[in-house]
């Protein structure tokens with residue numbers, strides 16, 4: 001899937017370090033100079049960068065779980081090949097981002113353990129169910145589309161290793177998005193049943209896509225470390241607006257209806273009505289829209305979403321079952337699998 | 341039967357003992373004959389042959405390339421990452437073992453192979469490499485003992501060149517997507533959307 005790193009509002013870490021060095025560091029960033037690992041950086045920069053890269057890496061590998069479940073059920077050989085390639089890409093993104101994080105000072109094993117004990121998080125959007133093939137199409141179109149937009153701004157950031165990794169990843173995201181667009185167009189140009197499946201999946205994923213960029217930033221976001229140090233380069237609301245401007249008219253042209261929905265605890269839609277806020281403001285070029293349910297967002301982030309427990313349990317299963325392989329690889333010693 | 345096959349998601353009270361991180365490799369790919377090797381990414385693997393096998397899967401599939409090299413991360417020595425282009429200096433000499441040289445032209449960019457120098461140690465290798473390869477744009481030099489660089493053979497690469505893998509590239513969908521959009525949007529609107537796609541969003 002796609003892991004946008006938008007860890008929710010990084011804390012305003014009190015800056016305690018050599019003020020002259022800090023001033024020089026901040027001047028470099030303001031001048032658009034990228035930071036490389038050998039450079040001096042404040043400890044709080046390193047800590048925040050690690051948190052961001054680790055959260056992003058976690059999101060990539062957890063994001064691959066719901067899509068992986070559909071490989072065996074893909075509707076054709078071509079779609080199956082593409083989905084396998086996509087899932088492989090996402091796990092690869094995780095692998096690259098864990099590497100960036102390792103260089104910032106945390107071992108991979110610690111990161112995998114912290115993920116399954118809930119000490120660290122992954123992107124909220126991966127805590128929702130994928131009951132139909134339509135969900136796979138919508139994830140690739142809406143969520144990978146959102147991820148590219150976000151990651152494009154992250155590739156504009158200041159930390160060299162993260163930037164080069166982002167550029168590499170975005171190349172692959174373009175394939176995820178295009179194949180998603182192709183799948184949604186196929187469904188919407190298909191039978192009545194396919195169109196209904198696509199609409200139902202769209203109803204589930206549209207609000208999740210809006211939440212993807214995170215809640216509104218604080219009014220002084222530009223002065224807080226995340227933006228001041230160019231770890232992120234655009235406000236969440238601004239990204240969300242650009243996203244809606246692009247995806248709302250595309251969805252409607254295909255015949256999809258944008259709804260405001262109520263969902264049950266399993267993440268399935270129980271009632272819906274057309275979003276009457278959807279309208280183009282000719283002066284600004286912006287589309288207005290109904291905000292997603294931010295209470296739901298916080299509920300899911302706190303671990304109470306439809307699939308949180310299942311996703312983390314699958315990660316734990318994989319961590320436990322794979323321990324013997326990691327031990328063999330890491331030590332070169334002969335190891336044996338758990339009882340077959 | 342294993343827990344995986346049963347999808348048994350019940351667990352004991354504690355996690356298994358921590359496991360050590362695997363050896364870490366840096367991967368570069370060559371796109372066409374006589375082009376430099378360019379940084380592609382990283383893999384973790386227990387030895388060079390598995391690192392290259394993993395690299396072929398991970399980096400050799402979505403971008404057609406004709407060669408892949410790998411070295412262990414710890415075998416690389418990076419010189420300073422300069423703000424301005426490096427001054428070549430005048431370090432001369434040809435004694436010592438061979439070092440493969442990679443240059444970095446911009447911060448946040450990708451290292452690429454430039455050639456080799458001989459030197460008795462990494463520090464002198466960087467000095468000699470700077471003298472030999474610091475062009476007008478180079479901001480950092482990396483050296484790796486040539487003996488510690490592992491390379492794919494032609495026979496290992498050939499299997500990736502034998503079938504159509506457009507299904508894993510964005511461009512593989514361009515024609516279909518355009519044709520399918522034509523049911524919903526006229527040519528002009530689609531063209532504008534496609535251009536915005538690249539310029540503003542992706």
Ligand SMILES: [Fe+2]
Nearest residue numbers: 001002144176
């Ligand atoms: Fe993706």
Ligand SMILES: [Fe+2]
Nearest residue numbers: 001002003093
């Ligand atoms: Fe991804």
